[in-house]
Amino acid sequence: MTEYDGYSLRLYVAGQTPKSIAAVANLKKICEQHLPGRYEIEIVDLMKDPALAVRHQIVAIPTLIRQLPEPLKRIIGDLSNTERVLVGLDIRPN
Amino acid sequence: MRALQAVRAKPGDLPTIGKSPTGIRGLDEITQGGLPQGRPTLLCGSAGCGKTLFGMTFLYNGAVEYGEPGVFLAFEEQPQELIKNVGSLNYDIGRLVAEKKLAIDHVEIERSKIAEAGEYDLEGLFIRLGFAIDSIGAKRVVVDTIETLFSGLENEQLLRSELRRLFEWLKAKGVTAVITGERGEGTLTRYGLEEYVADCVILLDNRVHDQLSTRRLRIVKYRGSAHGTNEYPFIIDEQGITVMPITSSGLAHEASTERVSSGIADLDQMLEGKGYYKGSSILVSGMAGSGKSTIAAHFADAVCGSGQRCIYFATEESPRQVIRNMRSIGIDLQRWIDKKLMRFSARRPSLFGLESHLATMYRDVSEYDPAAVVIDPMSALLGAGASGDVHAMVLRLVDFLKARGITALFTNLGVVAGDNAATEIQISSLMDVWLLLYNRESNGEHNRQLYLLKSRGMAHSNQVREFILSSEGIRLREAYLGPEGVLTGSARLAQEAKDRAAMLVREQEAERRSRELERKRREIAAQIEILQAQLASEEAETALTNREGVAREDQLAADRVAMGVSRQTGARPDKPAAKPTNKPKKRLDSI
Numbered sequence: 007m008t009e010y011d012g013y014s015l016r017l018y019v020a021g022q023t024p025k026s027i028a029a030v031a032n033l034k035k036i037c038e039q040h041l042p043g044r045y046e047i048e049i050v051d052l053m054k055d056p057a058l059a060v061r062h063q064i065v066a067i068p069t070l071i072r073q074l075p076e077p078l079k080r081i082i083g084d085l086s087n088t089e090r091v092l093v094g095l096d097i098r099p100n
Numbered sequence: 101m102r103a104l105q106a107v108r109a110k111p112g113d114l115p116t117i118g119k120s121p122t123g124i125r126g127l128d129e130i131t132q133g134g135l136p137q138g139r140p141t142l143l144c145g146s147a148g149c150g151k152t153l154f155g156m157t158f159l160y161n162g163a164v165e166y167g168e169p170g171v172f173l174a175f176e177e178q179p180q181e182l183i184k185n186v187g188s189l190n191y192d193i194g195r196l197v198a199e200k201k202l203a204i205d206h207v208e209i210e211r212s213k214i215a216e217a218g219e220y221d222l223e224g225l226f227i228r229l230g231f232a233i234d235s236i237g238a239k240r241v242v243v244d245t246i247e248t249l250f251s252g253l254e255n256e257q258l259l260r261s262e263l264r265r266l267f268e269w270l271k272a273k274g275v276t277a278v279i280t281g282e283r284g285e286g287t288l289t290r291y292g293l294e295e296y297v298a299d300c301v302i303l304l305d306n307r308v309h310d311q312l313s314t315r316r317l318r319i320v321k322y323r324g325s326a327h328g329t330n331e332y333p334f335i336i337d338e339q340g341i342t343v344m345p346i347t348s349s350g351l352a353h354e355a356s357t358e359r360v361s362s363g364i365a366d367l368d369q370m371l372e373g374k375g376y377y378k379g380s381s382i383l384v385s386g387m388a389g390s391g392k393s394t395i396a397a398h399f400a401d402a403v404c405g406s407g408q409r410c411i412y413f414a415t416e417e418s419p420r421q422v423i424r425n426m427r428s429i430g431i432d433l434q435r436w437i438d439k440k441l442m443r444f445s446a447r448r449p450s451l452f453g454l455e456s457h458l459a460t461m462y463r464d465v466s467e468y469d470p471a472a473v474v475i476d477p478m479s480a481l482l483g484a485g486a487s488g489d490v491h492a493m494v495l496r497l498v499d500f501l502k503a504r505g506i507t508a509l510f511t512n513l514g515v516v517a518g519d520n521a522a523t524e525i526q527i528s529s530l531m532d533v534w535l536l537l538y539n540r541e542s543n544g545e546h547n548r549q550l551y552l553l554k555s556r557g558m559a560h561s562n563q564v565r566e567f568i569l570s571s572e573g574i575r576l577r578e579a580y581l582g583p584e585g586v587l588t589g590s591a592r593l594a595q596e597a598k599d600r601a602a603m604l605v606r607e608q609e610a611e612r613r614s615r616e617l618e619r620k621r622r623e624i625a626a627q628i629e630i631l632q633a634q635l636a637s638e639e640a641e642t643a644l645t646n647r648e649g650v651a652r653e654d655q656l657a658a659d660r661v662a663m664g665v666s667r668q669t670g671a672r673p674d675k676p677a678a679k680p681t682n683k684p685k686k687r688l689d690s691i
């Protein structure tokens with residue numbers, strides 16, 4: 007792992023579905039608001055590389071995985087519930 | 101199966117559904133070809149009843165036997181675990197995976213590690229499944245157990261709609277799918293999967309009765325196809341899954357006029373001199389130690405001796421023990437095993453229930469294709485079944501064997517000689533030949549007797565025969581009928597000794613008479629000799645007398661001459677007249 011001390015996030019989507027588009031928008035909004043300058047987002051379209059779904063154990067779409075800081079965190083859904091996202095990412099204590 | 105496809109291929113004909121064979125012995129018969137092709141089948145049952153193994157077998161057979169690659173979507177087990185678990189059945193899953201004939205994808209869902217924030221769907225699962233199917237061109241899919249999703253994810257309503265979508269999607273993909281589900285309380289599956297899978301539902305069950313578990317399978321529904329509706333016992337062992345189909349053909353089997361030897365020449369004699377009918381069922385019943393196994397071994401020996409295969413189901417003794425025991429009466433079964441004409445199948449009756457035993461037998465018979473089977477003893481198995489099932493199950497076995505033209509010899513242990521136990525009554529009516537063996541006590545000893553109670557379709561002997569076990573096997577002795585019935589053992593020997601004594605007396609009498617006759621003959625011969633001697637002496641006497649007479653005449657003549665001479669000249673006066681009479685006297689003494 008790199009020495010990156012911010013949040014490394016990866017969002018798995020499947021094509022341009024409404025839920026995917028909403029998830030991307032919601033994630034960006036939350037990060038800008040709560041993690042300005044301390045985050046990086048990678049968006050993975052499983053339609054283009056379905057093997058990644060197997061490798062990364064993706065079942066639900068969209069799935070957000072916090073790769074850093076460790077441990078790995080997994081959030082599913084379009085991220086419309088901001089509270090749950092913040093708790094899930096350990097940005098705000100439960 | 102092929103017929104169905106052929107019909108389907110013709111446009112305009114009545115449409116019927118195609119079937120995808122499972123390759124599971126017995127199941128394809130019950131379903132008349134297999135699972136509905138291109139449609140999902142729901143396989144439900146409680147934990148440990150063989151759902152995963154069933155699914156894996158379906159895929160394995162598809163890949164190996166039918167050229168249909170398959171995908172196993174595992175929610176519960178890791179691929180390595182799965183491969184190991186079925187490795188004991190000689191399913192080389194690892195090789196199939198390497199050859200791209202099988203793909204395993206393990207789906208890991210743990211509620212504690214997943215937070216839900218907003219709406220989602222299971223597109224990820226679809227993508228994975230689609231990827232796996234496309235990567236190997238899969239025709240078969242097993243999803244085991246999809247209900248795990250319900251414990252891993254919160255939104256049950258969403259899951260339900262997604263599952264509905266999954267089944268539609270599988271159908272659209274044209275894959276034959278098996279979806280497993282846990283048995284629920286009062287429902288087939290805990291989360292009601294049967295609502296979505298409407299084409300075929302199979303229920304697996306593992307019930308325990310008297311501490312013996314019996315696995316059963318039932319086709320709950322099969323849309324668009326006739327199918328057996330009963331509960332069918334099935335077994336899982338080192339050779340995979342075997343379902344015992346209960347054939348509805350029942351009494352449609354051929355009745356052969358061909359004969360097979362019982363292996364005992366004397367017994368064949370009682371059966372019109374030819375033996376049993378091929379494909380008939382023979383019941384040999386008797387109490388302990390009456391020689392049932394020996395009759396069974398003779399039969400097996402004869403079958404193998406004619407170059408045909410035989411399976412010996414030993415339910416009480418180990419094969420080695422049977423072989424050893426039979427060697428002591430001069431039957432060498434080992435040579436048939438070495439020649440691959442005979443196979444022993446020994447299983448403790450208490451190992452599992454009657455139905456499972458029958459399923460095992462069905463499997464062994466289908467695989468080995470013998471001309472005859474021996475089940476020794478049947479009674480041990482009967483104890484393993486709930487009483488009501490016994491008749492039905494034996495009927496199934498008998499039907500199955502008859503349909504294949506296999507001659508079957510069952511031995512049955514009765515407690516007392518001639519004791520018609522309930523089970524015996526139940527099964528004896530299914531039998532074509534019923535041999536009763538008695539071990540009767542009389543004069544302080546037990547003697548074996550054999551009686552042919554019935555033998556359908558032939559004029560059989562009605563005699564009770566004594567049979568003797570010797571180092572040359574069984575010999576039947578001619579029935580010895582005395583004033584008090586059949587005599588056996590020492591009573592028979594005593595009677596025979598008596599007969600022999602009487603015979604001896606008769607012989608001696610005859611000898612004495614002939615000796616007497618001889619003596620008389622000699623006596624008479626001696627008398628004849630004496631008489632002949634008398635006759636000879638009388639003849640000699642007569643001859644002498646005659647000669648004396650002549651001599652006297654001569655003398656008289658001579659005297660007359662001498663008198664004449666003396667009267668005239670006195671010629672030869674010195675010759676005495678007594679001399680000639682002395683001579684004949686000497687001759688008489690010498691006789």
